[in-house]
Amino acid sequence: MHTTTSDTAPEQRTAAPRHPVARAGRISAQGAAALVLVLLLLVVVRLPWAGDLGMHAATVERLRHGLLHPGNPLIDADTPSPYYSPWTLLLGIVAKLTGLSVFVVLRLGALAGLALLVTGVHRYVRTLTAHRAAPALALLSLLFLWGPALFSWSGFLGLNSLALTVSYPSVCALGLTFHFWAWLTRAARGPIGWGAGAGLGVLWAVILLCHQFTGVVATLGGLAMVAGARPARATLLRLGTGLLPGLLVLWLWPYYDFFALFSAGGDLEAVHRSLYRDLAGRFGYVLLGVVALGFRLRRDRRDPLALFFALGVLMVAAGGLTGHYSWGRALPAALIPAQLAAALQAVSAGRWALRRGWACVLLVALVAGAWTQAGTLGYVVRRDALPGAVAAKYREPWAGYQWIVRAGVRYGDVVMARRFPARQIPAYGPYTVAPGYPDVFLPDADRREAAMKRYFEAGTGDGERRAILRAYGARWVVGGAPAPWLHKTAVGPRGQVLYRVAP
Known part of the structure; x- marks a missing residue:
C-alpha cells in the first residue's frame, strides 16, 4: 500500500510562486482573514443573543451550582441532558471556581472556541497543501462561500451563523474536528503508535459528546481521510483499535446516555425539516467548490475531499428521502470539502493563467457571499452608523430576560x-x-x-x-x-x- 511520512503528499508540496501578483494575492487573503477575525472578536464582546444561547447559558449555570448532579437545565426535574458535554462541564468548572457571571464565562468559551477553529483550519489545510495563502483562503471560503440567501444554524460556518453561535459548544466541536482531521491525516500517512490511535479515538468521542451533529460530520470526514490516505495495514489496525477507548468514553460519560440519542423521536425531525428548503439560495455559491472537487477527482480517484463530499451528500439525501430530516445536520460534510476545494484550486499546481482565472472567479463568489452576510457588521457597529443597504440586512438580537x-x-x-x-x-x-x-x-x-x-x-x-x-x-x-x-x-x-x- 502507498504511504508517505510527510505532512503533505508529494504532488501537493508546491511552494508559493514568487510572482508579484501571487504575493499580493497572498497578502490580501491573509489581511482579509485577519479583518474577519477582528470582527468576530468584537462580536464576542457584544455576544448577540439569538437561538440556543439561553440553553447553553442555563447549562453552565446548573453546572456551577451542581457539578455532579445538575439536573435538567430548563425544567425543575432530575433528568439527564445531552447539553452536559465536556465543553460545558469545563465552562461550569470555570464559573464555579472564578465566580464570574455565566455570560462572561461564555465569552471566554467563545474566545477559546474561535482559537480552536482558526488553528484547526490552519493545521488541516496544511496537510493538503504547503501554499502559504491556502489557510487564509480556506477560512474565507468557509465563512463566505454560501449562497445569496442568509442562513444561520449552529454547526454551520457562515460568518453570520458563526457570529450568533460563537459561544456554542458546536464551535468548539468544529475546532476540535479540524484538529482531529489534521492529526488523523498525518497519522494515516505514516506508522503510528498505539497511543496515537487511542488519542484519536478519545478526541473523536469528545467531539461527539460536545456536539453530536458535528461528531457525525467529523466521523464522515475521518472515514474519507483514512480511505484517501491508503494507510499501511499496521497503521489501519492501530487506527481501528483506537475506536475502542473512544467508545468507552462515550459509554462511561456520566451526564447522559449517548447511545440513547439514537432513539430520539419525531420532535427532532420536525425541527430539522427546514434544512431541506431553499438549498440553492442558501448554498448556491458552493457549486464552485463542487467543480473544484471534480478537478481534484480527476487527479486522484481517492481524493479525501471528494470522498468526504460524497459521503456527506449521501447521508443528507438519505435523510430527505426517508424523512429523517435531522440527518440534514450532516450538510457541513458536503459543504466543508467543497468550500476547501474551491480555495485550494486557486493555489493548486498548474498553469499560472488558469490559477489566476480561478482566483478571480472565487473572489467574485466570496464578495457576493460577504454581501449576503453584511448585516453581521450590525453586531459591532450601531445600526444608524451603517450604510442603508447594509443596515437593511441587519437582524436585531433578542433582548433577553x-x-x-x-x-x-x-x-x-x-x-x-x-x-x-x-x-x-x-x-x-x-x-x-x-x-x-x-x-x-x-x-x-x-x-x-x-x-x-x-x-x-x-x-x-x-x-x-x-x-x-x-x-x-x-x-x-x-x-x-x-x-x-x-x-x-x-x-x-x-x-x-x-x-x-x-x-
Missing part, C-alpha cells in the same frame, strides 16, 4: 411562560414549566407543553389556570391574562408583564 431577575425572580424559581420566553429565562437561573426546546430525556415533556398551552388559551378558566400553576410549583407568570391572584410586578420589553403568583 434579565429584567425579570431585577424584579425579584430568583435562582430555581419556576416561571410559566410561552415557548419563546422559555428559551431565554433559564439562562438567568429560573426554570420554566415547559421546555423551550425538544428534550428527548424529559418523559413528561408533552404533558408540560400541553399544560403551558392550556394555561395561555383564552377560554381557560381562572380555576384551571391556578391549578396548572400549583401542579408545577410556578411562582411567576410572564404574559397572559391578569387574575386576582396574580400581582403585576414588572413590565419588560414589548410590554411583557411579569406577574407574581399569590400563595
